[in-house]
Amino acid sequence: MIALLLVTFAVCILLRFPIAFSLGLSCLVFLLVEGTPLIVMPMKMYSGIDVFVLLSIPGFIMAGNLMNHGGLTEKIIAFCNHLVGHIRGGLALANIASSMLFAGISGTAISDTASIGSVMIPAMKKEGYDADFACAVTASSSTVGPIIPPSVSMIIAATLTGLSVGKLFLAGAIPGFLLGLSLLGYTYYISRKRQYPKHPRSSFRQIGRGFIDTFWALLMTVIILYGIIGGLFTPTEASIVAVLYALIIGLFVYRKLTPRRAIVVFLDSMKTSAALMVLIGFANLFGYILITEQLPQIVSSQILGFSDNRYVVLLLINLLLIFVGTFMETIAALLILFPILLKVALAVGVDPIHFSVIALLNLMIGLTTPPLGVCLFVAAGIGKVSIGAVSRAGFPFLLVSLVVLALVTLIPELSLFLPGLFMD
Template sequence: MISILILVFIICLLLRFPIAFSLGLACLAYVLAKGVPLIILPMKLYSGIDVFVLLSIPGFILAGNLMNRGGLTEKIISFCNHLLGHIRGGLALANVGASMLFAGISGTAVSDTASIGAIMIPAMKKEGYDAGFSCAITASSSTVGPIIPPSVPMIIAATLSGLSVGRLFLAGAIPGFMLGAGLMVIAYYISRKKNYPKHDRSSLKQIGKGFIDTFWSLLMTFIILFGIIGGIFTPTEASIIAVFYALIIGVFVYKKLNFKNIQVIVLESMKTSASLMVLVGFANLFGWILITEQLPQMISNEILNFSDNKYMVLLLINLLLIFVGTFMETIAALLILFPILMKVAVAVSVDPVHFAVIAVLNLMIGLTTPPVGVCLFVSSSIGKIGIGDVSKASLPFLAVSLLVLAAVTLFPSLSLFLPGLFMD
């Protein structure tokens, strides 16, 4: 019966059905073929979303959209330009820097690519940067967002594993900054090699003004992160605080939000949140079927029978997750594979927090892996250039991302140092 589930799921994907509907139809086909009572469908779907911490996701999505539409993206980019624009290839470095700062209000890679890319890619092309390079650096830097806290994929991972959200947020900080720094290094090297332009050095007054403009977004990240870690409020409460904070800043500080565009933002956020929750619900049903058929146990046994060496197992998991992340949406991949693979990782003495960071980092890299990484498609459509050119230009950045992944995999302290420092 499990073959029916997998076959219908793959067929739906090939027919380009949305992931949530593909999961739902596959589950329906299994239930009908197995003769399971149909009442199990709504029961398992609802139980998948009846998790308190998941309520934080709509809040963070709304807060991010409010801050983004409130004019924060432009101010972040302007600040990064003042700070890095005088260096050769400064606009490319500012692109990465903006993504690292934007991570605090976005938490998703695709929204980062679309928001930052809509401004940075045309600006870089206008100043003489290759279109392929401009799109590639934008797509690659967007993967930093879901690793540096706050992070929607980390919240999902915490929900699936029972781990602390604050602990996972902290665990992603050092790997996220390592990835951002690595992308900056390769961007600078390419910019020097191709003699990309640089600007005059900004005055301290300009840098100071840029910092003040972006200070409010940095403060929101600080409030969210240290409020959760300090036990002042839960992730769900933090997301609501973030919404009210974003409203106040957008209306009274940046003065870009009004009643009309707030209505539009709320509606867009509701659509995004609803689609994500439907995906979570169907993925829970899909996962229940897999467990019923003992597929996780079979996969776990096969991997452990092949090798019980910790690093060999992690290598196999890394390869699998990057491959899956190339073709599948991040949240869906986490929901389906994370519980299965975590069981394997824990069996070879991998710390669950360390493994969560490895899993999220893998799936982020998959978003920029040629030929079908989602972020590559988004950036290529903004830059009006073929996906092949963007894929070729992204290879150096992909190599750096893989090096960071290797370092994070081999040295658990990179993920576990901050959680141990602040939460043990």
């Protein structure tokens, strides 16, 4: 019967149903065929979202939207351009640096691609950068967002495992910056090779003014991390603090967030949060069926039957997650696969914090893996370039990301050093 569930889900995906509806419809078909009382659906859906830490997700989504609509994106881009614009390929480097700074505000790769790409891709094309390269840089750098804290995906991973949100946030910091720096290095190499343009060096006064413009926005990330790690408030309380802070900064400091625009942001955030909660509810029902049908045990026995070597098992998991990440939304993939694969990883002695970072990094890389990577499609749409051209230009960036993934997989301390330093 598990085959019926999976086949129905696959058919729905191929028919381009939204992921949440694909999960819900496949579960409904399974329950009807099995003769299970349908009261199970609302019960399991509600239990999936009745988790205190999940209340932080609407808050972080709203805080990010408030800062974005308050003019943050342009200020971050301008500041990064002042810092690195004088280097060959400076605008491309500023694109990646902006993603690294913007990461703590948006927390999602797709929103990073859309927000920064809508500004940077046209600007890079205007200055003479190849359009496919501009799109590839934007899509690839957006994967840094959910790795550098705070991250909605990490909150969900913590919810699924019972791990500390603060530890997961810290665990993603070094891998996230390592990925960003690696992308910066490759971009600089290509920019010198192709002789992309550079800007005049900015004065210290311009850099200082740019820092002041972005300071209040970036301080929000510091407040969130210090508050959670220092035990001042829970992740849910941190999200509310972030919303209040974003409102004050947008209304009274940047002054681009009017009351009317704030209402639009609230409504958009409510829609996004509601859609995400429905997805989480259906995914919990889907996971319940998988567990009752003993799929986790089957997958574990198959993988461990192939090999019980830690590195071979991690290689197989990496390949599976990258493949899934190419066509499935990150949070849905986490909800469905993460609990199953975590048991396999624990069986070969992998630390759960370390594995959480590996899994999330895999799914982020999947978003830029051709031919179905979602971020590639978003960037291609903004740049008005074919998906084939963006995929070809993005392939070297994909290889760089895979090297970073290999390092994070093989060197646990890249993920575990900061949590051990500050929270053990």
